[in-house]
Amino acid sequence: MFARLLAAFCLLNLAVVPCRAGSDDPANSELLLYLSGDLPQSLHAVDIMKSELASLMQSAGYRVAWRDSHSKTDSTAATLVVVQLQGACSVPAGSSASDGPAADTKTLASTAVSDDVVLPFSIINCAALSRVVWPSLAQEPGARRDFLYGRAMARLLAHELYHILANTRDHERDGIAKSHFTFTDLLTERFEFEHTTLAKLQRAVPEVVTDTAADAPSGR
Ligand SMILES: [Zn+2]
Secondary structure, three states: OHHHOEEEEEEEOOOOOOOEOOOOOHHHEEEEEEEEEOOOOOHHHHHHHHHHHHHHHHOOOEEEEEEEOOOOOOOOOOEEEEEEEEOOOOOOOOOOHHHOOOOOOOEEEEEEEEOOEEEEEEEEEHHHHHHHHHHHHOOOOHHHHHHHHHHHHHHHHHHHHHHHHHOOOOOEOOHHHEOOEEHHHHHOOOOOOOHHHHHHHHHOOOOOOOOHHHHOOOOO
16 A cells, blocks of 8 residues: 555745856756754665665755754755755654554645746655555664665655746656655655756756845845
């Protein structure tokens, strides 16, 4: 039955505006991600998420860098995104599905939107993710469990970054930019952006640095 579980993505309204100013070379376009929210219990899973996300976004022409939310703003980055991890981003070993965390929503990840602009503020709902992957991961060895969990987080975040970078609420037919993820999508060995999505993301890379002050964040 868990193969039938779907990951829903929805849009929220949060007061953050995009800040773009960067290179016109897609291969060198930096995507700076600020990590905020609850401290995850598994730092290894977060490290895996970062590594897997770097690989996914590199295919779209972006180089990912990370800061925590207390870091000083790095205005040289082409695109800034705040990423919030909600809940415990891990699955404890040896528990049954019924021991899984309660999740008040099936939305695994979301991104803010205002009018027609997708805003650079994304949330990964780890409680919901844990609920979905729990049956499969609970019996896995610790390192493998963290790896699979972190990779699933990277796929969710890559989906949200697609919305931000392409500034669209639309979805693609397949791959990471499709509207719903299955249990298999989250855990299978290969799950990436489609070629058409990659082309869209590469076209979305910021073109010219003009006036960074005009694009400064107004708050978050
Ligand atoms: Zn979506």
